[in-house]
Amino acid sequence: MPSVGTSSGAALAQPQAPGVRYGPALxxxxxxxxxxxxxxxxxxxLLPHLKSVFDLSYTQTTLIESVWFIAYFFAxxxxxxxxxxxxYKKSLVIGLLIMAAGALGMMLAASIPSYGVTLVMLFVIASGITLLQVAANPYVAVVGKPETASSRLNLVxxxxxxxxxxxxxFGAYLILGRSKAGTAAAGTVLTEAERLSDAHSVILPYALVAGVLVVLAVIIAKFPLPAMQSTRGEAQKEKRSHLINPELFKHRNLVFGIPAIFIYLIAEIGVANLFVNFVSRPDIGNMTHEAAGNYLSLLWGGMMVGRFAGSAIMQRFDAGKVLAVFSVGAFVVMLVTTFATGPAAMWSLILVGLFHSIMFPTIFTLAIKGLGPLTEEGSGLLVMAIAGGALVIVQGWIADNYGLQTSFLLTAACELYVLFYALWGSKVTHAEPDLVVDDQNPFD
Incomplete structure (x- = not known):
C-alpha cells in the first residue's frame, strides 16, 4: 500500500516516538x-456435535452459525x-469480558441442555468478538507505516x-472425542441418554475458554497500550456526528469493500462449517467426525501459513495484486472440490485455506485506506459485513436440496467477487488524513 503525500489528504502516520516501542503492544x-x-x-x-445432539438437518445446523454472524450485524x-x-483499550477489555460471560453461558446451555440457550450464548460470544474486531483491526493497521498496513495486519x-x-x-479431543456421536460410525442413531451425555461434553472446553478470557482481560487492563488519535478538525468532527456518515460512501474502496467482506465470509464459513460432514462422507474421506475434525486443523493451518507468507510477499508487491492471485487460486480449487471425488476433493477443500488466508485482512486494510477520521465508522461497517457468514444457511439449503458437494459452487462464485474487488473495487477515492499514533501521549 503506497503512501500518498499529505497535500492530497491521504494517509498520514507519524514516526515512532523516541523510546516508544510498539512491538510489545502488537x-x-x-x-x-x-x-x-x-x-x-x-x-x-461444535456444529456436527450439535447436529447429532439435537438431530438437526444441514439447514438447521447452519442456522446455528447464522445466529453467530447475525451478532456482527447488530453489534x-x-x-x-x-x-x-x-x-480502544477499555473496549478490548469489555469485549473479552462479554466473551467470557457467553462462554459461561454455554456451560449452562450444555447442562440443561437447551438449543435455545445455546443460540443466545453464541450470540453473546460473537458480540464480544465483534467489539474486539472493530477495535483491534484498525488499531493494528495504523500502528506503523501506511504502506505496510496490509502486511502488518496479515502478520497478526x-x-x-x-x-x-x-x-x-481442541474440539476434536474435548468435544467430539468425548462424545458418542463423535466416535461412532457415520449414520449411527443415538439414544436419548447418549444425546444427554454428549451435550455435557461441551462444559469443560468452555470452562477453560472462559478462564483464559478473564485472565487476558486483566492483562490488557494493566498493559500500557499506545494511544491512538486522529487528525480531526471541527469539520471532521461534524462528519462523525451521524449514525452512519454519508461521507463514507464517497470512498469506492469502502463501498465495494463492505460487500467483499460480506461475500468472502460466506465462502470461508461455508467451507469450515461443512468440512467435517463433507470429509467424513464414504465417497470423500470415509472417516469418523473425530478424524475429520483433525483434518480441519490442516485447513486452518493453511490459512496461518498463507498469512505469514502473505505478510512477507506484501512487503514487496502491491496488496491488491496479491489478493487477485489468491482469489484465482481459491476459485480453481473450489471447482476441483465440487467436481472431483475421494482424496482429490478432500485435499482441494483443505487447500482453499491457503488461498483464503490473506483475503480478510487484505480486504480490510484496502477498504479503510484513506478514510482518515472516519476510520472507526468504516471499520464498524466492515465488521458488520462479517454478518455475511450468516448466509451459510443458504449453502446448507443447497446441500439439503441439491447435494453437499454441489453447494460448494456457491463458494466458487464468492471467489470471483473478491477478484473483482482486488482488480478494481479496491482503488482509493477521496482519501483523507488518516488516524495516527499519538507520539505526545504514547500510552493510555
Whole structure:
C-alpha cells in the first residue's frame, strides 16, 4: 500500500516516538486475534456435535452459525460508538469480558441442555468478538507505516489462524472425542441418554475458554497500550456526528469493500462449517467426525501459513495484486472440490485455506485506506459485513436440496467477487488524513 503525500489528504502516520516501542503492544494484540480465531473455529467442531445432539438437518445446523454472524450485524455500529466513548483499550477489555460471560453461558446451555440457550450464548460470544474486531483491526493497521498496513495486519491475523488451526484439535479431543456421536460410525442413531451425555461434553472446553478470557482481560487492563488519535478538525468532527456518515460512501474502496467482506465470509464459513460432514462422507474421506475434525486443523493451518507468507510477499508487491492471485487460486480449487471425488476433493477443500488466508485482512486494510477520521465508522461497517457468514444457511439449503458437494459452487462464485474487488473495487477515492499514533501521549 503506497503512501500518498499529505497535500492530497491521504494517509498520514507519524514516526515512532523516541523510546516508544510498539512491538510489545502488537504482540499482545496478536493474542486477541489468536483467541477470537480459536473460539470462532470451535464452532466448526461444535456444529456436527450439535447436529447429532439435537438431530438437526444441514439447514438447521447452519442456522446455528447464522445466529453467530447475525451478532456482527447488530453489534458493529454500537461497538464503533463505544470505542469513541471509552477508547480502544477499555473496549478490548469489555469485549473479552462479554466473551467470557457467553462462554459461561454455554456451560449452562450444555447442562440443561437447551438449543435455545445455546443460540443466545453464541450470540453473546460473537458480540464480544465483534467489539474486539472493530477495535483491534484498525488499531493494528495504523500502528506503523501506511504502506505496510496490509502486511502488518496479515502478520497478526496469522496468529488468528494459529488459533483456528489449534481449535479443531481442541474440539476434536474435548468435544467430539468425548462424545458418542463423535466416535461412532457415520449414520449411527443415538439414544436419548447418549444425546444427554454428549451435550455435557461441551462444559469443560468452555470452562477453560472462559478462564483464559478473564485472565487476558486483566492483562490488557494493566498493559500500557499506545494511544491512538486522529487528525480531526471541527469539520471532521461534524462528519462523525451521524449514525452512519454519508461521507463514507464517497470512498469506492469502502463501498465495494463492505460487500467483499460480506461475500468472502460466506465462502470461508461455508467451507469450515461443512468440512467435517463433507470429509467424513464414504465417497470423500470415509472417516469418523473425530478424524475429520483433525483434518480441519490442516485447513486452518493453511490459512496461518498463507498469512505469514502473505505478510512477507506484501512487503514487496502491491496488496491488491496479491489478493487477485489468491482469489484465482481459491476459485480453481473450489471447482476441483465440487467436481472431483475421494482424496482429490478432500485435499482441494483443505487447500482453499491457503488461498483464503490473506483475503480478510487484505480486504480490510484496502477498504479503510484513506478514510482518515472516519476510520472507526468504516471499520464498524466492515465488521458488520462479517454478518455475511450468516448466509451459510443458504449453502446448507443447497446441500439439503441439491447435494453437499454441489453447494460448494456457491463458494466458487464468492471467489470471483473478491477478484473483482482486488482488480478494481479496491482503488482509493477521496482519501483523507488518516488516524495516527499519538507520539505526545504514547500510552493510555
Amino acid at each position: 504482540t499482545l494484540l496478536a493474542s486477541l486475534f489468536f483467541m477470537w480465531g480459536f473460539i470462532t473455529v470451535i464452532n466448526n467442531t 458493529s455500529i454500537p461497538s464503533a460508538k463505544l470505542i469513541e466513548w471509552v477508547g 491475523q496469522a496468529m488468528n489462524s494459529a488459533g483456528t488451526m489449534l481449535a479443531p484439535l
